Amino acid sequence: MEIDRTPELLSPAGNWDCARAAVANGADAIFFGLSKFNARLRADNFTDEDLPELMDFLHAHGVKGFVTMNTLIFTSELEAAEAQLRLLERAGVDAIIVQDLGLAMLCRTVAPSIEIHASTQMTITSPEGLEFIDSLYKLDRAVLSRELSLTEINKFHPSECVPLEVFVHGALCVAYSGQCLTSESLGQRSANRGECAQACRMPYELVVDGETVDMGEKRYLLSPQDLAAVDLIPELVAQGVVSYKIEGRLKTPEYVAAVTRVYRKAIDDAVAKRPSTITKRDRYAMEMTFSRGLSTGWLAGTNHPYLTHGKFGKKRGVRIGTVENCGPGWIVLNQEGEHGLKAGDGIVFDAGENRNLEQGTRIWKVDGDVLNFHRKHSKINWDRIKPGIVIYKTDDPKLNAEVKALWKNAKLTPLKDGLNIKATGIAGTSLTLECNGISVSTSEILEPAENRPLTTELLVKQLGRLGNTNYQLGSVENQVEEGLILPVSALNRLRRALVEKLDQQAAALPPIEKPISKRTLANIMPEKVTTDTKAPELSVLTRHPHQIEAALENGVKRIYADFEDIRRYKDAVEIVRAAGGDATIHLATPRIQKPQETGYFKFIDRSAPDGVLIRNLGAVTYFAEKDYYRTGDFSLNCANPATAKILKERAALDHLTLSYDLNIQQLLDMLNQAPSDWFELTLHQHMPMFHMEHCVFCTFMSEGTSYKDCGRPCEKHQVQLRDRVGQLHTLMADVGCRNTLFNGRAQTAARFYNDVRSTGLHRYRIDFLNEDATATSLTLQAYQQLLSNKTDGHLLWQDLGVMEKLGVTEGTLEVKS
Structure with a gap:
């Protein structure tokens, strides 16, 4: 089937007024959420009862409706998610926007008529990543990450690949969507669950080598300006991007109206290849309805200070x-x-x-x-x-009054069926109208006309008077003998008779029932296989050579290396090889892979490790045929057994790191419904909170705009950010100059170890950050005592509280009260 690549304007709707504002100002589709499974739980959202009326309203006006189910789904929620998908299909929802791999497969299984749009929360940043996702579901659309430039988007070949959707206006998340654990780590409000606390909009202090830097008025170090790509629409249209998305399900109907109106003009102008018809007043309205300052985001390329000036974090x-x-x-x-x-x-x-x-x-x-x-x-x-x-x-x-009128006073006229009518008759017979298999005739006879004969123009005029009906005139085929006449009153009666019969025909038609899928959740769930309990194994993720050496000295058999400079990966492999023994070395891919960054994978390949720690979808594709042990890391967001099955079987991963979004009960639910041999649990770590294309080092510690001219301060200084409660968090850059802010307090699962171990899970991991050799050894030995039953989790918790400078937390594992 040929793909429709007509450009589409997609507007947000957090409530009914916003939906009407979008429709009145030219949206081709809207996206909205229900009360659960959507990434904007703070929006008003729609209820299940609203759905049929909302979809009827949208379709009557030629507008599509997409439901956001763009959160991770936990094991206990899968049955409710299945019920919601069936509800959406019955209501005529056109598509779901989905993050969770298992949920997307569930949709294909139980609600196959609904289109699947891969959310930006899937972190699709490369053609290789898109290739993997498309191989799973035959995607109807992919929403690309907002960190991609026009040049990088073009590498996807938008006019040929899966139809692409790009954000063009609204708030920018500073962290990669689907990769932000900040709200979860600091307050158990996961961005992957629609509960983002907007920690990026808070003030931070910059601490360099232990000294607080006076930043003057620059306090909002992680708060980017809003996106406004209106002037880049012609380039995106020329590339073949299909959908143009406006962010803002928490915004007002005035915002939706003003911004939708501007982008409707921009898209229509680009398609028609004419000069912009957007006025200065349009731009002013767009900025006044909501902005934190407007920029082209990443679309025009990398310019860190331009994107995040640090001066304010809210509407300006x-x-x-x-x-x-x-x-x-x-x-x-x-x-x-x-x-x-x-x-x-x-x-x-x-x-x-x-x-x-x-x-x-x-x-x-x-x-x-x-x-x-x-x-x-x-x-x-x-x-x-x-x-x-x-x-x-x-x-x-x-x-405000002008903008409100754009939706409040708009007259929304539903689309009507276009009637194609055939008129026939000769002198001495009735006039007959035929339409949609229906025929009606006059009781009056056609007679020769002395004046005003029955012309096509007259037929169109009289038959087109359909204002209070469900129809509008499409065409009239006039096969009436020339020069005949019929009273206008008779023609009007005939038109009304035709409408009456058409209404009767429509009422007699049975409603279109979509076939109900007989497949269920059970079709995509793994079988829980009970195996012999294996002895617990402890692996270590290291970020410095001395941590590898400490791990080897303490008998660790599986070592992951995650170095900022991947050129040092060969050294990591050599350290392990030189030690002899049976320890294995596994090299971590970057969290993000953009177009033309497969060179990172090739470098890992040339380093000849024993295995690879796979952190992004592109790496899944690249290493699929390689002869390495392949571990899926936390960033693949494995939060339920259905997702785990996909990653194990379709991505051919040997085992998976359990999602960091799971609290202890959700983690146990997962392990009790999927083979425990599939998984590894990170017992101890400094949670990687923000993972960002935005570089704090470049923006606030250099005069440059990108890695080309920043002078690489990340290689010369130890940097932390102090939050508003005084907590220090470590900032690090990776090989792609992407920054990660790590929680200053270590998170431990020590007190939950016995519960987890009872499920049969035998793989456990410790992630180190900047610990020296002594701290690395002491922490390793403490957890080795736990795994060998020489101490218990409560005692270890107390010991860790003394060992760690800032104490420890159970963070994301705690169950909300």
């Missing part, structure tokens, strides 16, 4: 100018740009201070360049207002 509006002079209740404005100020507008004074302390108010009166404020109601501390302070316009009531 439009920069208007600076304070030239001031006094109690007034300022003289040094105006910038074309969007002036008027009475009633809201402003904020940006003095580069703590954003929780900054001052804002509404303008009372404008007198030229002088802005006056109501002394009684503005509540401004004028002693803090100084010349040079920047002013942003944060609210424009007049614009």
